[in-house]
Amino acid sequence: MAPILEVHDFTFRYAARPQPAVQGISFSVEEGEMVLVAGPSGCGKSTLLRALNGLIPRSYKGDLQGSIRIGGVDPRTWPLARLSQQVGTLLQDPERQIVAADVLHDVAFGLENLGWPRSRILERVDEVLHALGISHLRDRPTFQLSGGEKQRVALAGVLAMAPRILLLDEPLASLDPQSAQEALALFRQLHQEGHTVLLVEHRVEDAVRARPDKALYLEEGRLAFMGDLEAFFERVDPTAVKVPFPVWLRRWPGVRGRPMPRVEIPPASPSAPPLVVFEDVSFGYGDGPDVLHGIRAEIRKGDSLAILGPNGAGKTTLLKLAMGLLKPRRGRVWVGGKTTREQTVAGIAHTIGYVFQSPSQMLFAPTVWEEVAFGPRNLGHPPDQIEADVRWALELVGLLDQAQSSPWALSFGQQKRVTIASVLSMRSRILVMDEPTAGQDYRSYMRLMDAIARIAFGPAPAVDALVFITHDLDLALSFANRVWVVADGRLIADGPPEEVFSDPETMRQGRLVPTSLLEANRQHWRRIGRFLRAERLVEFLQGTETAHRA
Structure with missing residues (x-):
C-alpha cells in the first residue's frame, strides 16, 4: 500500500518574504503512524502544516514547488469541505480557532457546515466532549475559558470531523502538566485506533510519552533528520531541543566547552519591600x-x-x-x-x-x-x-x-x-x-x-x-x-x-508532574543546596564523577 502522506521536494516562499520558508523537503508517512515534528522556532514547521491542511496555497500565497499527496491525491484538487474530513488541524493559538459564543456551538461548527442532521451533531459533540473529559464545559461561554480549556475545545471541534490525518500544532503549549499527560494519552489512543498523527511540539520530553513511531527534525527550512527516537536523541543538540535529562548526561561530552550562561538569581528575600x-x-x-x-x-x-x-x-x-x-x-x-x-x-x-x-x-x-x-x-x-x-x-x-x-x-x-x-x-x-x-x-x-x-x-x-x-x-x-x-x-x-516542588500534596493539587530534570535535582539537592538548570546540574554531576574517579 502507498503511504497515506507523501511530500516530495516541497519548497515554499511566502509572497512577502525574499527567502523560502521551507526548501526541498521530502518524506512519507504510513497510515496509522505517529510522527513527532520538531525544530527551532521559525524553522518551517507551521509552513509545512499549512501546506498539508490546504491553507497553502488557498490562504497563504507564494511560490510553491514540489508535490504533496494525501492517499495518492493532490489535496489542492479537493474542495475545502472534503479536505477538512481528510486533514484536521489543531492550531497553535486556540484564540484563532474558537469561532462560536459557547462550547456546544463551537464544537458543532464544522459538522453544521457539512450539513449533518441536528440530532447526529449533538450526539457527536457529546461523544467528543466526553472523550476529552470536558463535558462540564458544554454550555460554557467560550470567552470564559482559560487558555488550556480553549485548546481542548478547539481539539474537540477538530476530532468531531473524524479526519484521517490529525495535525497537532504545539498542542501542549497551554496545558498544565497533568492535562498535558492526559492529552498525550488521548493522542496515543487516537494513534492506536488507526489515526495518522503529526505532532508538532517543542516539549520533546513530554511528546515522547505519546510514543511516536518516528521523529522529523527541521532546521532552517530543511529536513535535517527523519528516523526513530533513539537515533534522534543521538543526533539532536540538547541545548537546542528540550530532551530528557538522561540524554543531557549521555551527550554532555559533545556539549562541554561551549560558553554557558552565568546569570545568578539570588534567593528571594522575605524582608524586601x-x-x-x-x-x-x-x-x-x-x-x-x-x-x-x-x-x-x-x-x-x-x-x-x-x-x-x-x-x-x-x-x-x-x-x-x-x-x-x-x-x-x-x-x-x-x-x-x-x-x-x-x-x-x-x-x-x-x-x-x-x-x-x-x-x-x-x-x-x-x-x-x-x-x-x-x-x-x-x-x-x-x-x-x-x-x-x-x-x-x-x-x-x-x-x-x-x-x-x-x-x-x-x-x-x-x-x-x-x-x-x-x-x-x-x-x-x-x-x-x-x-x-x-x-x-x-x-x-x-x-x-x-x-x-x-x-x-x-x-x-x-x-x-x-x-x-x-x-x-x-x-x-x-x-x-x-x-x-x-x-x-x-x-x-x-x-x-526546592520546598514547593518537594511537597507531594502540593504537586498533586497543582496537577504538577515531575520531569526528569526535577527528579535529578531532588536526588542531589541536599549536596548542592539548591535546584539547578540542566547545564549547571550536568556540570556538577560530571565534575563530581570526575573527582571521584581521580
Missing part, C-alpha cells in the same frame, strides 16, 4: 461564583516569581487584578502604595508591564517596530528614548532583523517574542509574563529568559521583579527564586522551588 500586595482578595466574573478566594500575598523587590497550577485555577485572573484590568469583588490590590481602584490601567502600566498569553490579544501594528514602539509612545516617552528602547528590546529578543516585517508574517514563537519586546520597551518596574515560553523552542526561550534575568539581576537592573505564569516546571526551577501554586482559586503554596 513589597511592590504588589493582595489583601484578602476574592473575585468572580459577573454574577457567577468566586474564582479566587481570599488571596493574601506579596510580590517583592528581587522576586523572580513563577506561578503554576491547573488550567482554570485563576492564575491569569490573579495577575489581571494586579494590572487593574479586573477589580476585586472583595479585598484590595495595592500597586505602588495605591489600590488598583485609585489608579487607571495606563497608570499601573508604569509599574507593571504585562505580556498576555496569546499574541493575538496584543498584536495590531503593521510592522514589528511599530508594535514595539506603541507602548512607550502611548506613555509619552521622548522620541529619542523610544528609538533606543525599541532597538534594545528587539535586540534582546533576537528580532531586530525582523523590525520591518509584519507581526502576522512571523511564527507563533516569534510573535510571542514581539509581545515581550513591546512590554520591555515601556521600561515598567515589574515584568509580568503569561506563558512566556509557549510556542518557543528550547534554545530560544532559554536565551530569552537568560536575557530577561540579566535585566533583573545583572550589574544594572532595569526591573525590580520578574513574574511569570508557566506550566513548565523546568523553567520554574531554572529561573525562579520563589514559586506560587494556585489551585481551585486559592494560593496553596508560596516558597522556594
Whole structure:
C-alpha cells in the first residue's frame, strides 16, 4: 500500500518574504503512524502544516514547488469541505480557532457546515466532549475559558470531523502538566485506533510519552533528520531541543566547552519591600461564583516569581487584578502604595508591564517596530528614548532583523517574542509574563529568559521583579527564586522551588508532574543546596564523577 502522506521536494516562499520558508523537503508517512515534528522556532514547521491542511496555497500565497499527496491525491484538487474530513488541524493559538459564543456551538461548527442532521451533531459533540473529559464545559461561554480549556475545545471541534490525518500544532503549549499527560494519552489512543498523527511540539520530553513511531527534525527550512527516537536523541543538540535529562548526561561530552550562561538569581528575600500586595482578595466574573478566594500575598523587590497550577485555577485572573484590568469583588490590590481602584490601567502600566498569553490579544501594528514602539509612545516617552528602547528590546529578543516585517508574517514563537519586546520597551518596574515560553523552542526561550534575568539581576537592573505564569516546571526551577501554586482559586503554596516542588500534596493539587530534570535535582539537592538548570546540574554531576574517579 502507498503511504497515506507523501511530500516530495516541497519548497515554499511566502509572497512577502525574499527567502523560502521551507526548501526541498521530502518524506512519507504510513497510515496509522505517529510522527513527532520538531525544530527551532521559525524553522518551517507551521509552513509545512499549512501546506498539508490546504491553507497553502488557498490562504497563504507564494511560490510553491514540489508535490504533496494525501492517499495518492493532490489535496489542492479537493474542495475545502472534503479536505477538512481528510486533514484536521489543531492550531497553535486556540484564540484563532474558537469561532462560536459557547462550547456546544463551537464544537458543532464544522459538522453544521457539512450539513449533518441536528440530532447526529449533538450526539457527536457529546461523544467528543466526553472523550476529552470536558463535558462540564458544554454550555460554557467560550470567552470564559482559560487558555488550556480553549485548546481542548478547539481539539474537540477538530476530532468531531473524524479526519484521517490529525495535525497537532504545539498542542501542549497551554496545558498544565497533568492535562498535558492526559492529552498525550488521548493522542496515543487516537494513534492506536488507526489515526495518522503529526505532532508538532517543542516539549520533546513530554511528546515522547505519546510514543511516536518516528521523529522529523527541521532546521532552517530543511529536513535535517527523519528516523526513530533513539537515533534522534543521538543526533539532536540538547541545548537546542528540550530532551530528557538522561540524554543531557549521555551527550554532555559533545556539549562541554561551549560558553554557558552565568546569570545568578539570588534567593528571594522575605524582608524586601513589597511592590504588589493582595489583601484578602476574592473575585468572580459577573454574577457567577468566586474564582479566587481570599488571596493574601506579596510580590517583592528581587522576586523572580513563577506561578503554576491547573488550567482554570485563576492564575491569569490573579495577575489581571494586579494590572487593574479586573477589580476585586472583595479585598484590595495595592500597586505602588495605591489600590488598583485609585489608579487607571495606563497608570499601573508604569509599574507593571504585562505580556498576555496569546499574541493575538496584543498584536495590531503593521510592522514589528511599530508594535514595539506603541507602548512607550502611548506613555509619552521622548522620541529619542523610544528609538533606543525599541532597538534594545528587539535586540534582546533576537528580532531586530525582523523590525520591518509584519507581526502576522512571523511564527507563533516569534510573535510571542514581539509581545515581550513591546512590554520591555515601556521600561515598567515589574515584568509580568503569561506563558512566556509557549510556542518557543528550547534554545530560544532559554536565551530569552537568560536575557530577561540579566535585566533583573545583572550589574544594572532595569526591573525590580520578574513574574511569570508557566506550566513548565523546568523553567520554574531554572529561573525562579520563589514559586506560587494556585489551585481551585486559592494560593496553596508560596516558597522556594526546592520546598514547593518537594511537597507531594502540593504537586498533586497543582496537577504538577515531575520531569526528569526535577527528579535529578531532588536526588542531589541536599549536596548542592539548591535546584539547578540542566547545564549547571550536568556540570556538577560530571565534575563530581570526575573527582571521584581521580
